[in-house]
Amino acid sequence: MELRPSFQIPALIKSLTDVVLPAVDPANKLAQEQGQLVVAMLHLMAQRLPLQYRYDCHELKQFLGLADSLASHGAAVPELGETLAALATDAEAGRAVLSRAGVEPAELEATNLALRTSVGAAISASAMAADGPATKAINAAVMAHAQEMLLRERAWLAMQGWEGPNAGLPAVETLIGG
Amino acid sequence: MAVVDKNRPSPEWIEHLRKRYPCEQEIDRVLTRKLERRAGPPYAPVSLDTLQAGTEALLRTQLTEPFTITDTRWLSGGASKLQMAFVLHWNQPGVxxxxxxxxxxxEPSEAITETSRLREFQIIKAMEGKVPVPPTYWIDAYGEYLPYPAIVYGFAEGVTKPSKSTSTVSGVGTSIPPEIRETLGQQFVDHLVTTHTFDWQQADIGAYDRPAAGTEALEWALNHWERVWEEDSHEDVPLMRLTMAWLRRNMPPVDHISMVHGDYRLGNFLYTEHDLRISAWLDWELAYLGDRHEDLSWSAKRQFGQMAEDGKTFLVAGCLPIEEYLARYERASGLKVDPERMRYYDIFNNYKCLAIVLATGYRAPFNGKTHQDVLVAWLSGISYPLLEELRTQMAEVL
Incomplete structure (x- = not known):
């Protein structure tokens, strides 16, 4: 899927900076100010989006550390019993989530990209080979994969409206469960 | 597998692509220039003053008498090129x-369709008086006077869609009302016939390589679009690999080499609403010498037509049922419409369109190379319905 924020946000910034904002009425201070803020906010998003996942993991790890400290030090304070019990439950859930947090999105994206390239090379190479049952099976596998992938990609972009309101695309959330 | 940095292409990689995908010389020049410039700066906004000064510099090489330029203003429309309207006050020859x-x-720094202004200029000049084309005046083929290569056109009167209708970008989704379909539809057929039967052998079109009979023209075209895919794509797409392999294995020889418009469709002609005459065919930049079925297939694409009021009959260009369209074409041209070749070019056209919108539609805005990156990025989303269409087409032929 090419339309991801790392591709979209710079295009939005450039359009606003080069075309839209210069055309905003200089006398309309509210529009001028909000236009500048939209650009600044998009810059902030573009800069921080790649780190968002790492940031959230780090934050969870730090809070788990603080929760452990509170549990340890607070154990001697009888009045904290109920609160610390609730904290322990949430901290346990947090540790479980953190243990499942895997590679960063950028690494996942790069791995997908590399695998796509290798798959593409294998398909092109197989096309050079003589026709036979293996080639037919490879073609069928590519077609089956395309069907599933394209349903997901079209559902992801359904809001753009290319296929009209009656395209019958499922909600993308139902297609990316696991 | 060696990783290629397509945003900073090495001279070795560029040379590798040129050798691997031999295509027409002028197309090779334009694509090579694109890659050689890619690592350079993104497109920077150009002021009307800069364009006026560049246009004046170009015109000083063409006009011997004094002239002035006034009333410069931006025009919108199209996903590919910048357009500035202006008025030239001059001593017009014969007038x-x-x-x-x-x-x-x-052109911007990189366009969603990277093409040759020289070819565009030559073909429009060659078609003058044969089919309606906008008046063409001067060319800065290599960007010697303007920031990038450019052509000076005359204004052609008319609209691309009924004044009261709506459509999405690039004319997709335009609605043609019943009362004007026959008049526009017949001209739509007639102009295509004229283009395809045009005697290009005698034309002054030196920027076009002349293919031999057989599959040479098609091989050049396949090399052209696979090269664009290789140069510009970010994510590899298995279906695109499979499709190109099929296209190469099933190349139909051409029986009559025609001038192919390359983007012949609703949205690419102007017509005058008071008399319903097509006043100009636009966007000749993808023209080449090849098989007429490319235009026939492209013009009949669903995205460039509409359903009739019965909800069942698809109207090519919003005007004619497809059977009627092809029958009139055959009668007027004396050239057969081969269903097998129509099917081949349906697939070819989707591959070509995807090389443009999915590969270049990603690469050019990613590097900030156009004057409207946000529009090009938005357009790239149409790639996925197109890929789905390609998938169903491939399922029929595999």
């Missing part, structure tokens, strides 16, 4: 002192 409204059409 005398005149004030002529003109349009400067200039």
């Amino acid at each position: 005398g002192r005149s004030s002529t409204p003109l349009v400067l059409r200039m």
Whole structure:
């Protein structure tokens, strides 16, 4: 899927900076100010989006550390019993989530990209080979994969409206469960 | 597998692509230039003053008498080129002192369709008097006077869609009302026939390589679009690999080499609403010498037509049922429409369109190379319905 924020946000910034904002009425201070803020906010998003996942993991790890400290030090304070019990439950859930947090999105994206390239090379190479049952099976596998992938990609972009309101695309959330 | 940095292409990789995908010389020049410039700066906004100064510099090489340019303003429309309208006050040959409204059409740093202004200029000049084309005046083929290569056009009167209708970008989704379908539809057929039967052998079109009979023209075209895919794509797409392999294995020889418009469709012609005459065919930049079935297939694409009121009959260009369209074409041209080749070019056209919208539609805005990155990025979303269409087409032929 090419339309991801790392591709979209710079295009939005450039359009606003080069075309839209210069055309905003200089006398309309509210529009001028909000236009500048939209650009600044998009810059902030573009800069921080790649780190968002790492940031959230780090934050969870730090809070788990603080929760452990509170549990340890607070154990001697009888009045904290109920609160610390609730904290322990949430901290346990947090540790479980953190243990499942895997590679960063950028690494996942790069791995997908590399695998796509290798798959593409294998398909092109197989096309050079003589026709036979293996080639037919490879073609069928590519077609089956395309069907599933394209349903997901079209559902992801359904809001753009290319296929009209009656395209019958499922909600993308139902297609990316696991 | 060696990783290629497509945003900073090495000379070795560029040379590798040139050897691997031999295509027409002028197309090779344009694509090579694109790659050589890619690592350079993104497109920077160009002021009307800069364009006016560049246009004046170009015109000083063409006009011997004094002239002035006034009333410069931006035009929108199209996903590919910048357009500036202006008025030229000059001593027009054969007319005398005149004030002529003109349009400067200039490339951005990289366009969603990277094409040759020289080819565009030559083919429009060659088609003048044969089919309606906009008046074409001067060319800055290599960007010597303007920031990028450009052509100065005259204004052609007319609209691309009924004034009261709506459509999405690039004319997709335009609605043609019943009362004008026959008149426009017949001209749509007639102009295509004229283009395809045009005697290109005698034309002054030196920027076009002349293919031999057989599959040479198609091989050049396949190399052209696979090269674009290789140069510009970010994510590899298995279906695109499979499709190109099929296209190469099943190349139909051409029986009659035609001038192919390359983007012949609703949205790419102007017509005058008071008399319903097509006044100009636009966007000749993808023209090449090849098989007429490319235009026939492209013009009949669902995205460039509409359903009739019965909800069942698809109207090519919003005007004619497809059977009627092809029958009239055969009668007027004396050239057969081969269903097998139509099917081949349906697939070819989707591959070509995807090389443009999915590969270049990603790469050019990613590097900030156009004057409207946000529009090009938005357009790239149409790739996925197109891929789905390609998938169903491939399922029929595999």
